[in-house]
Amino acid sequence: MASPLSFFGGFKLTLAHIGRPKVTTSYPQHKRAKQPRQHGRHVLNRYEDGMEKCIGCELCAGVCPVNCIYVRGLDNPPDHPVSPGERYGYVYEINYLRCIHCDLCVEACPTQAITESKMFEFSFTNRADAIYTKAELLVDDQGFPQRLPWEDWREGEAAMTGGWMRATSPAGDAEYEGVIQWTGDLGVGVRAAEAGQSGQRDDEATGSKQLREVFYRHLQPEDVPLDRRGLRGMIRNAREKMPHRSHGDRGEQ
C-alpha cells in the first residue's frame, strides 16, 4: 500500500512547478528555432546554369497522398531547352489547402527538383492564393526561394532550403544507413547524415537536437538524460549558460 502521505504528491508536484521555467513561448514576438528537418513551403530548384531541375515526370503528383500536386510535362523546345532532359514541367501547381507537408514528393523526385523550405507561416485571404503555381514555387536566379508578400520568411530559412538528405535509404535498406545520398543545394554545405537505426547520432553536425535535451528541465527525474543529471549535469548546464566562446579563438592562442 502506498504511503498515506503520497496523497499529497499532487500538491507537492504542482507547487514545485511554480518555480520551474515556463514551456510557453510568446509566439509572434518570440519564435522558437526550427528543427533542421522542418517541412515547410516547397520550392522548385534549378541547376547552377539556370536550367530547371524538374523533368515533368509527375512522380511527385503520383505519390502525393492528398492529390495536392498537379503537374503536366512537355517536350523541351530544341532551340531553348528549359531543363537538361527530354521533357520539363510545363505546369506545376501545389494546393496548400490540401498539402499536409509529408515530404513524400521530395522523397519521390528523381532529380531533387522539389524540396521543402523551412517556412510555414503563410496564409491567404482567398482560395486562389492557396494554389502556388510554377511562377511562385521556382527559385530565383541566385537559387533562393521567392519571398511572396503574404509569407513570413525569417533569417536563415532560405539558405536551408535544399540541404535535406536522407538518413536511411527510402526502401529501408540498412546498407544505405548513414550514407549521404543528396548533394547540398544553394551553396549550403552537405550536412552529416542523421541518426538512423544504429542510434549513432552527431547532433552538432546535423544541427538537430533531441527533445529530451531541450525540455530536460520539465521531465520527471528518471527521464532526464544521464549527462544532465547530478553534479556533471549541473556543470554542463552552467557552461551552456555562459556566453558562447567560438572554438576558432581558442585555436589561435
Add this chain to the structure above:
Amino acid sequence: MNQLFAASDPLFNHGTGDWIVLLIVLVKILVGFGALMTAVIVMIWFERKAISDMQSRIGPQRWGPFGLLQTVADGLKLIGKEDLVPAEADVFVFKLAPYLVVIPAFITFALVPVGGTLHIAGHVVLLQMANPPMGILLMLAMSGISVYGVMLAGWSSGSKYPLLSSVRASAQMISYEAALGMTIVTVILVTGALTTHNIVLSQGGGIWHWNLIRLGFVPFAIFLIAITAELNRPPFDVVEAESELVGGFHTEYSSFRFAIFFLAEFMNTITMSAIMVTLFFGGPAGWVPPVAHLKWVFPIIWFLIKTSIFCFCYIWFRAALPRFRYDQLMDLGWKRLIPLSLGWMLIVAGFLISWRWGLLMFAAVLFAWIVLTRAFELGKTRESGPERVLPTVGERPIPGRVIRRLSDEER
C-alpha cells in the same frame, strides 16, 4: 426594530435616524461592494496566473501589466455578446436565477468582519458591512438560497442537460450543507455567540484561542471540504466539469447573465474563504505593532493575508486533485462527513459540560463509528435491485462475469 439592531451593532445605539449613521452605513456598503468587485477581478487573474504557473504555462499577459486587465476585457467581451433566451425557457425565472446566486454571495460577504472597530464622530463603527443578531445563520440561509438559483437556472432553461446538471448541483449542495451546518454548530457552541463580530472577539488573545485549535482540527477540515463542495469548485465540480460537459446548469446562459454566474462563483470563493477565516482563524485577529494612529489598519492586513491564503488553497486544489465521481462525492458527503461532523459536535458539546460527559460522548461516538463502519462494509457487498436488470446482453465481458445468452423469445 431599533432595539433589535442596537442589540448587535453599537452603531445604532442612538437610533437609526441620525444622518451621520446613514452616511456611515452607505460608505460601508459602497466600500464593501467596491472592494469585493475588485477582489473578484484580482481573484480571477490570480487563479489563472497561479494555475498556469503550476502547469508551466504563462497565463494571461496581454492586457495591462502582467495581464491584470484580462478579467475586465473578458467581462466586456461577455457583455458585448448576444443575449439569448431559449424558446422553451420560462423567461421570468430564467432571468431571475442569476440574481438568486449573486445577491446571496454579496449578502454573505456583508457579514464578514474585515477589521476591528473604529470611532468616527462619536459613533462606534464595526468594520463589517452588517452585524445582524442572527449572524452566521444568515450565511447558511444565503447558501440555501443560492441553491435555488442553481436549481431554477437549470429548470427554467427548458433544456434537459441543464436540468440534469442542476439536479446534481442542488443534490450536491444540499448534501454538503448538512455537514457544513454541523461544523458551524460546534463553532457556535464554543464561542457562545451567533454574530460574526462576537465569534471573532471570542477568538482574540493569541493563536491558542483560535477555533482551529480550540475545536481540534477536524471541524475545520470538514468545513473546508464541505465548502469546496458547496462552491462547486474542483475537485467537486462534477456539475460543471469543463473538460466533460458543456457548462452544467448555466449551459443556456450567455452574455451578461452568464457573467453574473461567473462573478458569483468567484465572489463565493472569496466570501467563503473570508467566512472560514472568521470562524476558525480569528478573523482579523493578529499581532498589532505599537503604532499610534494606524492600529486599525493591521487587523485588515491580517484578514487579507489569511483570506488570500485560503483563496490560494482553492486554486491549489484545482491544480492538484482529480475530479470526484458523483457516487464518490455522495459517499464522502453522507457516509463520512455528516457522521464525523455529528460525532464531533457531540464530543465538543460533552466536553463543554464536563470532562465526564465528554468522555462518555467520546465512547458513544466511537461505538457508533464502529457500527457504521460495519454497516457500510456490509452494504458494499450487498447486491440489490431486481434480478432481471442485472445480467445484460452484448456487454463487454468483465473477467469472472458470465454473460447471459439471449433466450428464445428474445431472438
